[in-house]
Amino acid sequence: MVKLDSVIYTASTNIETLPDSSNIKIIGECNIENRTIEINGTPSLKVINGNPIEGTANIDFTIMSDELTTINLFNSLGEKILVVVNQNLKAGSYYATFDSKGLPSGNYFLTLENGINLLIVPISLIH
Numbered sequence: 001m002v003k004l005d006s007v008i009y010t011a012s013t014n015i016e017t018l019p020d021s022s023n024i025k026i027i028g029e030c031n032i033e034n035r036t037i038e039i040n041g042t043p044s045l046k047v048i049n050g051n052p053i054e055g056t057a058n059i060d061f062t063i064m065s066d067e068l069t070t071i072n073l074f075n076s077l078g079e080k081i082l083v084v085v086n087q088n089l090k091a092g093s094y095y096a097t098f099d100s101k102g103l104p105s106g107n108y109f110l111t112l113e114n115g116i117n118l119l120i121v122p123i124s125l126i127h
Contacts, residue, residue: 052124063114
């Protein structure tokens with residue numbers, strides 16, 4: 001999470017929607033094209049090959065604790081469609097893939113759970 005002027009924004013907050021965003025200091029990496037912010041020492045979940053996804057999705061993720069880690073795909077109704085990762089992992093950065101073939105085009109949510117951390121990334125699938 002990013003704390004700005006006593007207001008907490010998630011790392012996925014669109015910078016353009018923040019009040020007085022010209023005074024924001026980014027500590028870590030900032031990807032203007034994908035509008036993502038990475039703060040050193042925080043978990044992250046990114047779809048590397050862009051959004052919308054067609055075919056195979058490449059996922060880059062970072063976890064902060066040695067615990068059970070899950071990455072799941074949910075449909076817009078909140079139903080779990082696919083388990084991408086479900087294993088005990090050590091803190092660090094990882095790479096995973098999933099094939100979206102056979103899933104209908106539409107809006108989905110990719111979730112990363114590790115310890116007390118939960119990240120949710122909206123994605124779109126097209127075929």
